[in-house]
Amino acid sequence: MTRAAPIAFESALAARAQNLNAVRSMAFEAFKRQGFPHRRIEGWRWSDFHSALRDTAFGPAPIHEIAPPLAIDLAGLKPVELRIVNGRIDVPADAFPKGIQYGVVDAVGTIPDLENHSIAALNVAMAKKALGIEIAEGVEFAQPIVIRHINTGAGFSFAQSLMRLCDGARATIIETFEGEGAAFYSHLFHLVLKDGARLDRAVIHETDGNAVVHSICAAKVEGGAHFNQASLSTGARLARHETHVHFVAAGAKAAIASAALLSGERHSDFTSEVLHLGEGCETRQRHKGVARDRGRNIFQGKFRVMRGAQKTDARMNADALLLSDTAESNCKPELEIYADDVQCAHGSTSGALDAAAIFYMRQRGLSEEAARAMLIEAFVASVFDVIAHPGIAQAFHHRVAKWLESA
Amino acid sequence: MLRIDNLHVSVGGHEILKGLTLDVPAGEVHAIMGPNGSGKSTLSYAVAGRENYDVTAGAVSLSGENILGLNPNERAAKGLFLSFQHPMEIPGVATMNFIRTALNAQKKARGEAEVSAADFLKLIRAKAKIVGLTDEKLKRPFNVGFSGGEKKRMEMLQMAIFEPRFAIMDETDSGLDIDALKMVGEVVNSLRGQKGDKTARGFLVITHYQRLLDYLKPDRVHVLAGGRIAKSGGPELAVELEQSGYDKFIEAA
Numbered sequence: 001m002t003r004a005a006p007i008a009f010e011s012a013l014a015a016r017a018q019n020l021n022a023v024r025s026m027a028f029e030a031f032k033r034q035g036f037p038h039r040r041i042e043g044w045r046w047s048d049f050h051s052a053l054r055d056t057a058f059g060p061a062p063i064h065e066i067a068p069p070l071a072i073d074l075a076g077l078k079p080v081e082l083r084i085v086n087g088r089i090d091v092p093a094d095a096f097p098k099g100i101q102y103g104v105v106d107a108v109g110t111i112p113d114l115e116n117h118s119i120a121a122l123n124v125a126m127a128k129k130a131l132g133i134e135i136a137e138g139v140e141f142a143q144p145i146v147i148r149h150i151n152t153g154a155g156f157s158f159a160q161s162l163m164r165l166c167d168g169a170r171a172t173i174i175e176t177f178e179g180e181g182a183a184f185y186s187h188l189f190h191l192v193l194k195d196g197a198r199l200d201r202a203v204i205h206e207t208d209g210n211a212v213v214h215s216i217c218a219a220k221v222e223g224g225a226h227f228n229q230a231s232l233s234t235g236a237r238l239a240r241h242e243t244h245v246h247f248v249a250a251g252a253k254a255a256i257a258s259a260a261l262l263s264g265e266r267h268s269d270f271t272s273e274v275l276h277l278g279e280g281c282e283t284r285q286r287h288k289g290v291a292r293d294r295g296r297n298i299f300q301g302k303f304r305v306m307r308g309a310q311k312t313d314a315r316m317n318a319d320a321l322l323l324s325d326t327a328e329s330n331c332k333p334e335l336e337i338y339a340d341d342v343q344c345a346h347g348s349t350s351g352a353l354d355a356a357a358i359f360y361m362r363q364r365g366l367s368e369e370a371a372r373a374m375l376i377e378a379f380v381a382s383v384f385d386v387i388a389h390p391g392i393a394q395a396f397h398h399r400v401a402k403w404l405e406s407a
Numbered sequence: 408m409l410r411i412d413n414l415h416v417s418v419g420g421h422e423i424l425k426g427l428t429l430d431v432p433a434g435e436v437h438a439i440m441g442p443n444g445s446g447k448s449t450l451s452y453a454v455a456g457r458e459n460y461d462v463t464a465g466a467v468s469l470s471g472e473n474i475l476g477l478n479p480n481e482r483a484a485k486g487l488f489l490s491f492q493h494p495m496e497i498p499g500v501a502t503m504n505f506i507r508t509a510l511n512a513q514k515k516a517r518g519e520a521e522v523s524a525a526d527f528l529k530l531i532r533a534k535a536k537i538v539g540l541t542d543e544k545l546k547r548p549f550n551v552g553f554s555g556g557e558k559k560r561m562e563m564l565q566m567a568i569f570e571p572r573f574a575i576m577d578e579t580d581s582g583l584d585i586d587a588l589k590m591v592g593e594v595v596n597s598l599r600g601q602k603g604d605k606t607a608r609g610f611l612v613i614t615h616y617q618r619l620l621d622y623l624k625p626d627r628v629h630v631l632a633g634g635r636i637a638k639s640g641g642p643e644l645a646v647e648l649e650q651s652g653y654d655k656f657i658e659a660a
C-alpha cells in the first residue's frame with residue numbers, strides 16, 4: 001500500500017496526539033503509517049481524503065455550548081434529543097425512563113474488524129469519549145431517540161457512540177449530521193444487537209458543502225435480531241458513510257437503504273459490507289443516487305457469505321439518476337460467496353429522467369419542473385419504506401422536497 | 408374548434424406531415440384512419456407540443472387561439488387532451504396524487520379554484536366506476552403492472568376528470584374489449600354536448616377499426632395518407648375503408 005506524502009493537517013493531529021495511552025498511541029502510529037486514504041488504495045478510488053484535505057489547515061474545533069434548534073422537520077415526532085457538538089457529548093439528565101442507561105463513557109480502544117482503515121485508527125486515537133446507550137432486555141422504547149452531530153465553525157473533531165440493545169429490546173434512532181463551516185468530522189458508531197433485538201436507524205446527513213465528513217456504523221447483529229437503516233445524504237466536499245454489518249448468528253435480518261441528493265460539487269460515498277456468518281440471514285440493500293450540476297454519487301456495496309452461512313438470502317440494488325452531463329456516478333456492487341446453498345443477487349442501473357414520462361405528465365398539465373420533481377421524488381421514495389416509525393418517512397420526504405426546491 | 412391549416416411536421420429531419428388541413432368544429436367527432444406510418448401519431452404529438460416534433464410550416468388553433476407557441480402543459484391548460492396510444496407506466500408516482508396535482512395545475516393556470524382532497528376523492532371514485540377501474544388500481548403507482556386495456560381505461564378516467572375542450576384519442580380502442588368500447592362511447596358522448604353550443608367539446612379519434620366508431624358516431628371520417636388528408640367523407644367512408652383497405656389512397660398519395 002502506498003503512503004502519500006504527509007499533509008499539513010496531519011501535523012496538527014500529531015500535536016493533538018501527545019500523551020496518549022498505549023492503545024491510542026498504537027492507533028495513531030497505525031494512522032501515521034498509512035496517512036489519509038487516497039485514490040490508489042483499494043476501496044478509496046472515488047473518495048480521495050488525502051487530496052481533499054491537502055490544502056486544509058484544521059486545528060481542533062472550538063468548544064460550542066449552544067446548539068441551534070433542530071433544522072429538520074420531524075413532522076410532530078416527540079423525540080429525546082442528545083447532541084454531539086464539535087465532538088463534545090451533551091446529554092441532558094433524566095432524558096430516559098427506566099430500562100435505558102445512557103451517559104458519557106470512555107471511547108473504545110480497539111476496532112478488530114477495521115484494521116487497515118486509517119480513518120478508523122485515527123478516530124480511535126483521537127476520540128476520548130463516547131455517547132453510550134444501553135437498552136435493557138425486553139424494553140421496547142417507542143419514542144425516537146435523536147442524536148445530533150453538529151459541527152460549527154472550522155476545525156477537526158472526533159466522536160464515538162456505543163449502543164447496545166439487549167435481548168428482545170426495540171428502539172428507533174434518528175441521527176443528523178449538521179453544521180456550517182469547513183470542518184473535518186469523524187464518527188464511529190459501535191452497535192450491538194443481542195438476540196431478537198430490533199433497531200430502526202434513520203440518518204440524515206446535511207453538512208456544509210465545505211466539510212469533510214467520515215462516519216462508520218459497525219453493527220454486530222446476533223441471532224434473530226433486525227437492523228434497519230435508512231440514510232439520506234446531501235453530500236459535502238467529501239462525505240463517506242460506511243456501514244459494516246456482521247451477522248454472527250442464525251436468522252438475523254438487515255435492511256440497508258440509502259439515498260444521495262447531490263448538487264453543486266457535492267460528493268457522497270455510501271460504502272458498506274455485510275458479513276454473513278450465521279445460517280439463514282436475510283439482507284436487503286438498496287441505494288438511490290441523484291446528481292445534478294457536478295455532483296458525485298458513489299456506492300460501493302459488498303456482501304460476504306462465509307462457509308457456515310447456508311440459506312443466506314441477500315439482495316442489493318443500486319440505481320443512479322444523472323440530471324446533468326457533468327454529474328457523476330460510480331456504483332460497485334460486489335458479492336463474495338463461500339457457501340453453496342444461498343440466494344444472492346445484485347443489480348445496478350444508471351440513467352437520466354425519462355423524457356417520454358415527462359412529456360406525458362406535461363400533457364396532463366404539470367409544468368416541466370413539477371414533472372421532474374415528481375419523478376425524482378418517486379425515484380428515491382422507496383428508500384424510506386425501510387423505517388417502520390410513522391412520521392420519519394415524512395421527515396425524509398420534507399428533506400427531499402426542500403432539495404428539489406433549492407435547484 | 409380545432410383548426411389545422413397546411414401543417415408540415417418533421418421528426419429528426421424527416422418530413423412526416425406534408426401540408427395537413429383539418430377542421431373539427433365544437434360538438435363534432437371526427438375520425439382519422441390511415442395506413443401504418445402515414446403520420447397519425449405524429450399529428451397527435453405535434454398538436455400536443457412534444458419535443459422534437461418540429462412544425463416547419465402551417466398553423467394550429469384551438470377555439471381561434473394559436474397554440475403552436477405554447478408548451479405542452481399550457482396546451483393542456485387550454486383544454487387539449489391526448490389519450491396516448493401507449494400510455495406510460497410511472498413507477499413510484501401515486502396515481503391519485505398525480506391526477507389531482509395535474510388537475511389543480513390546469514385549474515391554477517386557468518385561474519380557477521383548486522379541487523380539495525375530499526372533493527377530488529369523490530370525483531375520481533365516481534369516474535373510476537364509469538371507466539371500470541377498481542379502488543385497488545387507483546392505489547397503485549401510475550399504470551404499473553396494468554394490462555393494455557387497463558391503461559386505456561386510465562386514459563379515459565383522466566379524460567372524464569379533466570373534461571377537456573378538445574381530445575385527441577390515439578388508438579384508444581386497441582386492447583379494449585367490446586364492453587370497454589361501449590364505455591369509451593359513453594365517456595365521449597357525455598362530454599360531447601350539442602353542436603353549436605358554446606360548451607360543446609370536440610374529438611379527433613385515430614383508429615384502424617370501424618368497431619369503435621359504431622359507438623362514437625363520427626360526423627366526419629378522414630383518410631390520412633402520405634402526410635396529408637387524402638380523402639374526407641361521412642361515416643360511410645369508414646365502412647368502405649374496412650372493406651376495401653387503404654391501397655388506392657397510398658397510390659394516390
